[in-house]
Amino acid sequence: MRIDDLYPPERLARAQRATAAAGLGALLLTPGSDLRYLTGYNAHAQERLTCLVLPAEGEPTLIVPTLERPAAEASPAPGTGVRIVDHPDGTDPYPLVARALGGPAGTVGLGNRMWAEQVLALRAALPGAEQRLAGEVLRELRIRKSDAEVAALREAGAAIDAVHARMGEWLRPGRTETEVGADIAAAIREAGHATVDFVIVASGPNAASPHHETSHRRIEAGDPVVVDIGGTMPSGYCSDSTRTYLAGGDVPGDFAGYYAVLHAAQRAAVAAVRPGVTAEAVDAVARDLITEAGYGAAFLHRTGHGIGLDGHEEPYLVTGNPRPLEPGMAFSIEPGIYLAGRHGARIEDIVVCTPDGVERLNTTATELVPL
Template sequence: MSGPSRPVPFTADDYRARMARAADAAAGAGLAGVLVAPGPDLVHLTGYQPVNTERLTLLVLTPGQDPVLVVPTLEAPDAAEAVGGPALTLRDWTDGKDPYAVAAPLLRDRGKYGISDNTWAMHLLGLQGALPDTSYVSLTEALPMLRAVKDARELERLAAAGAAADAVYEEILKVRFSGRAETDIAAELADLLKRFGHSQVDFTVVGSGPNGANPHHEAGDRTIEPGDMVVLDFGGLKHGYGSDTSRTVHVGEPTAEERRVHDIVRQAQEAGCAAVRPGIACQEVDRAARAVIAEAGYGERFIHRTGHGIGVTTHEPPYMIEGEELPLVPGMCFSVEPGIYLPGRFGVRIEDIVTVTEDGGRRLNATSRELAIVE
């Protein structure tokens, strides 16, 4: 693929703004602050990506106060050099000392804090031991919009990841499927993702024939045969942001039923994408796609949500599912991926990443959604 090799880097000002928004959102949710352990939330807020270990690393965001990052002394130089380093204050602690005694003075004695979902239990228990009157709630529950709305530079990265996934699909259509194991095709997908700029491959689903009726079947040793439907679902991270796309192909000429089921899913996916616009609830996207499949008589065979958010991880809030009443906001990015799954026979899924614009939605995947015929 042609084009710039690297996107414009995020700056310390970008991270300062993100941390300030998170602290403001915490105040709006009635929280004393936000506590963030190593993981995707910390990467998003600071640009710092340490390994999550038994040594406490914790970002403390408190409304009206400067951000503080508690770090092990041996990791302080790396933290200081991180892109977000200038945007916050470091408080380090040495091996043999109590890290929770360092963190405790940064928290209110009786405060309620949002805490990142992937915080180790030992660290949460350590904080509770130091401050027994504090309470905690997961960030997904308390602040589901924390990473949901992307800025222009994030959207640039997501668009580049989507374009790379599209290039992978165009290339995989050129290979032979028949007579090869699902794992062979999965390996080619992984190689292609890396070839087109992905630093991390998260999944390469190859579900042939009856395996395609299992939405989370990845790839096994089944030999792909003429007459098989094959569900392809693959993605990972490029420049730190996710790709995720699904297409269903057929080995040789499909039957009339297979064409019909594929076309129903294609129409459902079109309806879900067409429903995207600012202000509607997330569940409306699910309802739009699901209605097409239900009307065609396959409602019980659509067995998962219509979509999930994507950003620094390939699955994150918001979720396009009945009961999710969060309104769509420009800058949100999520999948629209309805499917039909016929146990013991075949499955069909079609997926694009869509971003909410000021007046509708824009797909970040552009490959054909028609049923492709492969050898």
Template sequence: MGTAAAPLDVSTMQARLVKLRVAATKAGMAAVVVTPGSDLRYLIGVGGSSFERLTALVVPADSDALPVFVSPALEFAELGDVPLDELGVEVRTWVDGDDPYPLVLRGLAAGRLAVSDMTPALHVLRLAVAGEREQVLAGPVLRELRMRKDAAEIEQLRQVGEAIDRVHERVPHFLQLGRTEAQVGADIAAAIVEEGHAVAEFVIVGSGPNGASPHHGVSDRVIERGDVVVVDIGGPLPSGYNSDSTRTYAVGPPRESGVLAAYAALHAAQQAAVDAVRPGVTCEQVDHAARSVLEEAGLAEHFIHRTGHGIGLDVHEEPYIVSGNDLPLEPGMTFSVEPGVYFAGRWGARIEDIVLVTADGVERLNNRPHDLVEL
């Protein structure tokens, strides 16, 4: 279902639709079909998610053909002030009992359809039945637009980075001996909203052995003296642009031997990866910069995930900072740099900042200290 989201100006939407047409043409697509989700929000400011009723923006590669917005009639009014007329978008509504899938295909030139990556199988398969067309993922086409943030997007990411930094500044007040991870997490979630986010998208409070699970969440485990605690938090501004930042804390001196040495190596690895970021460097080279420091410290086997992921309207999006990704970095790309070390059943640690590729280097969008914070 499409719903009105934070407004975009008409000129921004027009420019993005033109860029999408150009990218689709270069990729040899007849059209791009975009269902509700972050891609649709990026293009025309329509939020929401896909349900059983089809909503879709159809953008033909042919510049002479109008884009089409297909919507259930009972949901169309919820779009509010989205300026479809000004954008030259034809609206095709349908009612329950109609077959909406031919509305997507009507008038399109022959050729492949690029369908947005998160479109439910319910719609993909019915669209395939409606017409004999090859379907491919639209991600490779849309990523060419979304990976390089414009000035307005960068400003939103700076703002949300500052907001999550303010939350981390408050974490030591919440993270106290004898409290459970869930209690600490609830306070952090409230602070995320208080500091300007629309919602707390995720809160990880991984204490002691739970810190060895990178995507732990929270539990009823009571925080004990000597625990190392991983706090990974984030969420969107009302505009939809996301934060994601991790810091590691210690409740008193760490009980595990070797924590300080391992953390020092992790700190150096994160710094090395950030220092490697500049235009022309590949994603895998940034990953290697972090990984090589940990390998030299004998910790390579304890770094069990990629170094980073892109961020914007999605918490995880292109580009991915991982071995095997030879994509060169370009100005405007934003992504996390978050190496970690994890010792199963014992403890873990991670340091994460969002960074921006600038014309000649890198800018951190998170600026809290990186030292192990002993409470």
């Protein structure tokens, strides 16, 4: 896959039209996934200002520190048609933003995760401009993935599946979660990821904490172990997949019973995905089955989150989100059951909504995996 194919020049023009339609004079985007989405430039977030100035009409300008100009020029950004302007250390870069706008902007959309000090500096540099969130525009552009983006997510899914397929090499009684996690992190990079974003190895009672990471707890025979791992590929697109393993020994207590419930709920939620079904309806499919089995209070989180250039983005599969699913939307399906002080389990696949249903981008088995 060519990286440039993921960041086509027409994306900027589409964003400009959407900016105008939203009543904004410009978008101002500092380093992060929105900037990368529009230009392909994976800019380093730092105290020196990097900012894409995207007016609703006119030439887009990418303002970068002088020492970062070579990196910006080596990125896909020049191919998208942006003009690059740099500022040396010791100079105030914020007047360059005003100059790039070419006049009063009226209302500007700021990157949702822009640093507060940059927000305030832009407020001072553009005293007549109302500030709103750029996410109002970019959320709708990013929520439906192109064929190239789905291909990038499919590649990420295969890479993280390859790591799960090797779990038996590392996950065994007597080793600490941290030791296992270090092996997994190395394997994530070996599988082709550019960065390791997170490694959760949650054994025994730690498996009851959905966002436990790793600890010095030694894995014991018979422990359920939740392994939730993900990274970012060179394309910029993310992986994320969870499987639950059994570290030898006998299955503890009622674990097999509630794992069967969880497995059925996860598979049913995946099968429910198709255009027109709402995000909250997919959540309800998993939640209702788990609740009917008596474990509703142990399902502590939403059923899923969108994924792309961010590990968590729109759409969110959660009660209260009536948005209908559309082809190209990519998200996780990850119900869990957590019994505090005892153990827990989660199963997570990344899926994409297709014109006639759903495609799983993680294809390893979802049954309980004994090691």
